[in-house]
Amino acid sequence: MSTLIAAEGLGHAYHDEWLFKKLTLGIQQGQRVALVGINGAGKSTLLKLLAEKFNPLEGKIVKNKSVKIGFLDQEPTFPDNYSISDFIFSLENKQQQLIKEYEELIEDPNPDENKLNRLYEELSEHNAWEYEHEIKTILSRMGITHLQQKISTLSGGQKKRIALAKLLIEDPEMYILDEPTNHLDIDTIEWLEKLLTSGNKTILLVTHDRYFLDNVCNTIVELDKGKTFTYNGNYAYFLEKKSEREASDEATFQKNKNLLKKELEWMRRMPAARTTKSQSRIDAFYDLDAKTKQTSDKQDITLKVKMSRQGNKILELDHVGQSFDDKKIINDFSYVFKKADRIGLAGKNGTGKSTLLNILTGYLNPERGNVSVGETTVFGYYKQGGLAFNEKDRVIDIVKSDAEYIKMADGQTISASQLLTLFLFPPKKQHGMVEKLSGGEKKRLHLMKVLMQNPNFLILDEPTNDLDIDTLNVLEEFLENFPGVLMLVSHDRYLLDKMSEQLFIMEGEGQVSIYNGNYSEYRTSLEVAKEKAKEAPKNTPTAAALQKDNSQKLTYKEQRELEELEQTISTTEEKINTLTGSLNDFDSADYIGIQGVTKDIESLNKLMDKTMERWLELSEKNN
Structure with missing residues (x-):
């Protein structure tokens, strides 16, 4: 594997305090690396240095000049007076500019038909329809709909999602991501996991989300007291090896501490005449003293506050x-x-x-x-x-x-x-x-x-x-x-x-x-409900049979609702299958027709998900 980017002898200080010195780190093509460490260790600073957002005080960043690196800041900034559309679509990318013009046009309640026809032809000429679909999928997942809205009017969470959307659309050779899951709902996080692990993407990220870390990354780099420690494995493996390293560091610390006592006694009774040999020992003493002052005692946060008395009514x-x-x-x-x-x-x-x-x-x-x-x-x-x-x-x-x-x-x-x-x-x-x-x-x-x-x-x-x-x-x-x-x-x-x-x-x-x-149990129940719903029209008994013994568990209204839900599931599934099959009948140039059917399928899938959740709730009550 080739090295895409490397830090050589890197050193940087913040508010007159060194975060790290003589730091060395290399990221190989195809590696998906999680950078971990305590707050204030310098993780975000290191990401910005690697993304060349500013220059280090010491050392240098070496990278392949042909490699395009995309950076997601923890708190992104945007040009003044930009709309979402202005930021998302790159001026240098012809396909994106065509898509931008098309998206802005279809937001208009009365679009110019001549312009639309011209755009259809140009989008087809530049093979941009598939790209347009990818962009719309990303924007939709990030909850971005009104492209003309000014970014200055958005919340911090919305701004973070816009910055992430632009990065995913650009799809660089290497992603540098600072807390990418912040402000995303769980469905979107799971979608992002699949996207980042597809292909041979190179990723360096900081995240607190342990499921996300384990699902995306194959290497963990710990930044601890200005040094990096690399672990090839998941988070559990990292914790195991980190514990072993800390135990070894503690043993070395205690050994140095005992040796320092002996050396201190020698220093106190040291002869006045300083030979080369004694001067060497003196230098070794001061070096050992410096190492020992870097205490190995690990400090832990202590959360132990008193709880107010709680009465019966809460x-x-x-x-x-x-x-x-x-x-x-x-x-x-x-x-x-x-x-x-x-x-x-x-x-x-x-x-x-x-x-x-x-x-x-x-x-x-x-x-x-x-x-x-x-x-x-x-x-x-x-x-x-x-x-x-x-x-x-x-x-x-x-x-x-x-x-x-x-x-x-x-x-x-x-x-x-x-x-x-x-x-x-x-x-x-x-x-x-x-x-x-x-x-x-x-x-x-x-x-x-x-x-x-x-x-x-x-x-x-x-x-x-x-x-x-x-x-x-x-x-x-x-x-x-x-x-x-x-x-x-x-x-x-x-x-x-x-x-x-x-x-x-x-x-x-x-x-x-x-x-x-808990949440995993809930998601599992939804998957089970989907499987049951698929089988229900063919393999389950009639609605009347299902309701036979419900009188003691479900109200009459709920019995009727359960019956109607099963009918809705069956009907909706048939509609989805029919519409999906009809896509093959469209001419490839008939984008309006394809788009209309695709929207109908998306709406029916949303209805199916919602219906199955309610069906599962009533079915569990019925069991």
Whole structure:
């Protein structure tokens, strides 16, 4: 395999502190590499250096000049006054410019027919129809529809998806991706996994998503204290080998520490006359002293805060409803929260997850229904957008603004400075400005402020974004032992699987369904439902036979609904098969006809998915 890009003797400092020096790293063609390390280790900086966004203070980047490298920043920036279309479609690419013109034209309610006909011919001449379909698929997956919208009007999450969409459309020889799964729903993440692992793509990425890491990457590079350690294998293999390395480092540290004591005694009684031999020993002493000062004691974040007492009444939702601009977000949803509930909130972007959380916590009063909060309920709400820190504030002052002293789970009272130390903010960082913190460190500070409130009802909205995996492991351990109510929104399937015992599924159009189980179990149940639905028209008994013994389990209304669902599944499947077969009858130049049928098939597939989910829900109740 050939080396596409390499760092040679790389060194870079940030705010007068060296992140790494004399760092060497090479990426081979076809490698899919995950870069891991604690927040503040310099992962994002290293990615930017390799993408040549700025020059290193020391060393150099060597790359094959013919290799096109695509870079996804953690927080992308865009030219002023650009529309989505302006950014997505490259001026240098003739096919993309034709597609851009076509997409803009068909958004017009009254398109110019002459222009459309000309574009049809040019798109066919440049063999761009298949490319146009690929681009539309990518944009659709990223939830990008209105291409004329100005990028400045979009949220941070929408901007990240636009930047990722452009990169996927360009399809460079090498991808450098900084947290690519942030702001994507789980369906889109799973689609992205398949896309990145198709072909012989070369990838270097930073991600906190362990399922994504394992499914995409075949090599792990750890950035630790300015050095890189490479592991050829998955995340479990990396953890095993890292543990072995740390044990070896600890043994070496203890050996050096004992040797230093002996050398220190020799230095104290050293003869005045310094021979060449003794000078060599003196130099070795100072070298050993420097190595030993680099303590091997591993610091761990400690999440141990006191939980407020929780009464019998926690939180009750009674026929809650909410709409925005005539669009139903939540429709007639009721639930009584119980002690130790562990609920995952799942659904595609835009289905209303954050709206439901804002209703629960009182940030939003619902249009319909009632929310009744128990007197002893104390919310801890970790919001996806993070806290609006003043960049010029000192870290310790941000904590002291809440409390000078904090009560821990064991009853001990500690100072704000001690708590910051437990969260891996050493004194130097505590008295430094917020602007010097990495993105992940700011999220860790936000999490700490939430836990300081001693909540007994903890709501975490995408807590994994920008946190390093070590911090996530500690967070998971804390959540496993958290005795209060936990409500979790996350695209991290690993975290959802581990922490939730029940799901609220935001299905769109205001529907919220409840599933007993974790996310992987839910997805498996959907696959089983699809298989059953395919067989149902041919192999299952008649609707009357299926309903024979339902009287004690399903209401009459539900019995009728189940019967109608089975008929809908059968009819929809027949329509899909018929339309799919009809595509072969179209002339290849009849793009309008093909496009119309394709849209009809997509709509029917969406209807099939939604129908099968409801069919499965009623079938389980019937069993």
